[in-house]
Amino acid sequence: MIAQHLPALPILLYLFLALLMPLAGKIARGLPATLAWLGSTVVACLGGYGLWLTATQGPIHYEMGNWAPPIGIELIADPLSCFFTFAIGAVSAFVLLHSRESVERDVGGRSIMPYYASALLLLAGFSGIVGTGDLFNLYVFLEISALAGYAVLGCGSPKAALSSFRYLIIGTIGASFYLLGIGLLLANTGSLNMGDVAEILRVTGLDSSTVLAVVFILVGLGIKMALLPLHYWLPDVYTNAPATSTALVAPLGTKVAAYALLRLGYEVLPYEALAVDLRVFDVVLALGAVGIIWGSVMAIAQDNLKRMLAYSSVAQIGYIAVGFGLATPYGYIGAVLHVINHAVMKACLFLVTANLERQGHGISIKGLNASLRRKMPVTCACFALASISMIGLPPAAGFFSKWYLLLGSYEQGSWAIIVVIVISSLLNAVYFFRVLEKMYLGKDDESETASESSRLPIVMSVSTLALALSLLVLGFGNVVIVSKFISPMLPGF
Amino acid sequence: MTVFFGDYSAYLMCFLLLTVGLYGMLLKRNYVKKVIGMTVFQAAIILFFILLAYKEGGTVPVKDPTISLEQADAYMNPLPHALMLTAIVVGVATVGVALSLLIRVYGGYGSLDEEKIQQEASK
Numbered sequence: 101m102i103a104q105h106l107p108a109l110p111i112l113l114y115l116f117l118a119l120l121m122p123l124a125g126k127i128a129r130g131l132p133a134t135l136a137w138l139g140s141t142v143v144a145c146l147g148g149y150g151l152w153l154t155a156t157q158g159p160i161h162y163e164m165g166n167w168a169p170p171i172g173i174e175l176i177a178d179p180l181s182c183f184f185t186f187a188i189g190a191v192s193a194f195v196l197l198h199s200r201e202s203v204e205r206d207v208g209g210r211s212i213m214p215y216y217a218s219a220l221l222l223l224a225g226f227s228g229i230v231g232t233g234d235l236f237n238l239y240v241f242l243e244i245s246a247l248a249g250y251a252v253l254g255c256g257s258p259k260a261a262l263s264s265f266r267y268l269i270i271g272t273i274g275a276s277f278y279l280l281g282i283g284l285l286l287a288n289t290g291s292l293n294m295g296d297v298a299e300i301l302r303v304t305g306l307d308s309s310t311v312l313a314v315v316f317i318l319v320g321l322g323i324k325m326a327l328l329p330l331h332y333w334l335p336d337v338y339t340n341a342p343a344t345s346t347a348l349v350a351p352l353g354t355k356v357a358a359y360a361l362l363r364l365g366y367e368v369l370p371y372e373a374l375a376v377d378l379r380v381f382d383v384v385l386a387l388g389a390v391g392i393i394w395g396s397v398m399a400i401a402q403d404n405l406k407r408m409l410a411y412s413s414v415a416q417i418g419y420i421a422v423g424f425g426l427a428t429p430y431g432y433i434g435a436v437l438h439v440i441n442h443a444v445m446k447a448c449l450f451l452v453t454a455n456l457e458r459q460g461h462g463i464s465i466k467g468l469n470a471s472l473r474r475k476m477p478v479t480c481a482c483f484a485l486a487s488i489s490m491i492g493l494p495p496a497a498g499f500f501s502k503w504y505l506l507l508g509s510y511e512q513g514s515w516a517i518i519v520v521i522v523i524s525s526l527l528n529a530v531y532f533f534r535v536l537e538k539m540y541l542g543k544d545d546e547s548e549t550a551s552e553s554s555r556l557p558i559v560m561s562v563s564t565l566a567l568a569l570s571l572l573v574l575g576f577g578n579v580v581i582v583s584k585f586i587s588p589m590l591p592g593f
Numbered sequence: 594m595t596v597f598f599g600d601y602s603a604y605l606m607c608f609l610l611l612t613v614g615l616y617g618m619l620l621k622r623n624y625v626k627k628v629i630g631m632t633v634f635q636a637a638i639i640l641f642f643i644l645l646a647y648k649e650g651g652t653v654p655v656k657d658p659t660i661s662l663e664q665a666d667a668y669m670n671p672l673p674h675a676l677m678l679t680a681i682v683v684g685v686a687t688v689g690v691a692l693s694l695l696i697r698v699y700g701g702y703g704s705l706d707e708e709k710i711q712q713e714a715s716k
Contacts, residue, residue, distance in 0.1 A: 241681045254694045258701020265694040269618050289647045
């Protein structure tokens with residue numbers, strides 16, 4: 101039963117729980133947070149189960165409302181989408197587990213229930229994007245997640261509302277460009293089903309209006325995933341938003357747009373024509389490479405820890421874009437692996453900043469000092485582990501995705517990309533070691549001691565620690581992940 | 594040239610509207626005007642889809658007893674209309690979220706003008 105309905109379950113579960121929130125809020129104050137956390141855990145299980153199922157038995161097609169695909173909306177669970185569903189469920193489960201107190205502090209007593217409802221709608225949108233097999237449906241889910249995202253990112257201070265409004269304007273332009281692109285595709289092919297469109301385009305190839313459609317779609321998704329020249333909304337939004345919102349949106353929001361890019365670029369739009377006539381992959385590769393360097397350099401220049409992490413997100417999106425642009429099996433593996441690795445490490449790092457804020461330490465890097473490692477040993481250790489992974493030192497997970505990207509560039513013969521990846525890792529080391537040095541090598545005056553009452557709640561440290569440790573698990577388990585799960589999802593190159 | 598404008602004038606007007614909306618969203622200094630630009634932009638896209646559905650001499654996509662179902666060409670394409678219902682709902686929701694964010698911004702800064710807000714924020 102579960103296997104049969106697998107593609108629809110994550111989306112429906114999140115939507116249903118979002119609707120239950122007002123009732124849950126009436127019953128008990130803490131219930132919305134618990135329910136949201138439970139929902140995400142179940143979705144993670146569903147994703148893992150689906151990954152196992154689809155890797156062995158092939159993709160599951162689900163006809164919504166029993167309407168057959170070219171006309172009706174189709175949901176698909178294949179290894180790639182199950183992988184993303186798992187990532188969404190698992191990462192958001194840890195973040196939601198961590199969220200209870202920081203939400204209460206950041207958005208205030210009465211807004212807790214609406215906050216969780218929007219967070220669940222956000223996750224419903226994300227899992228819809230990865231689950232759908234219909235181009236227009238993808239737009240609708242993109243907008244569901246975006247609208248809930250603006251709400252989640254904009255609550256709290258007026259500053260957050262302002263940056264969220266700016267994001268809304270840019271995000272709407274992105275989504276509308278995508279919609280315009282679909283309109284042109286619809287005019288050309290007369291279909292919106294991904295498989296159908298792919299088959300028609302394979303026969304007809306690219307004519308001038310399809311080229312326009314491809315450009316619109318790529319620009320739209322580029323804005324959504326914050327690819328380099330279109331990334332300007334990102335740093336402000338991530339810096340000003342409440343801690344939990346950033347930890348929820350930063351690891352996942354841009355990744356699902358990257359998923360849409362992977363899906364459309366390799367499987368829906370005609371691959372050969374894109375690669376040879378339009379050279380789309382080369383363009384994305386170049387933008388990604390510039391983004392990696394630019395993001396890292398900007399991150400070095402920041403003093404606000406959250407802002408630094410936001411710029412480093414721009415750089416990490418660059419890695420995924422590079423993996424997409426390489427258009428080789430290793431590049432693809434690197435991109436997909438980097439999605440989950442970066443989701444886990446960014447979530448972990450933003451939870452660390454949330455912990456620091458909770459303890460009243462502020463997030464200015466200059467203000468950090470070595471007494472931190474005594475007062476918050478777990479948080480500091482998590483930060484160290486996640487930054488090691490970000491820099492790409494083995495055995496943490498970040499090393500392996502970079503390794504596959506390097507293999508991909510070697511395969512492609514693009515030495516420039518290899519140089520870019522190595523240099524950016526050094527730049528990453530610069531800005532993370534700057535923080536680590538303050539935490540671990542600075543002088544500790546021992547005068548302040550942590551009072552028992554101001555200890556970090558156990559749930560918060562446990563969820564941060566779990567994310568940090570799963571980086572090691574991902575690192576050591578990368579062979580299994582790549583051979584068992586990512587290899588079956590490779591599209592034909 | 595005249596043939597071109599004759600055949601595509603509706604599309605040209607639609608893209609003109611699109612540029613007007615984009616201009617409003619990106620270059621207007623007042624945030625409410627930005628939202629107005631956004632609605633114009635979305636209206637242009639909705640219009641674009643409706644134009645796709647239009648057929649010379651086609652009738653509304655409701656079954657007509659005098660036209661047999663084999664003559665599908667006599668009907669306009671109903672699919673874009675149905676899609677745009679969803680897009681309109683999305684657009685309305687976006688404007689709603691945008692305005693409610695603006696209420697928060699106005700409450701915090703006492704203005705909706707970009708320059709004044711930047712002055713306020715840099716204080």
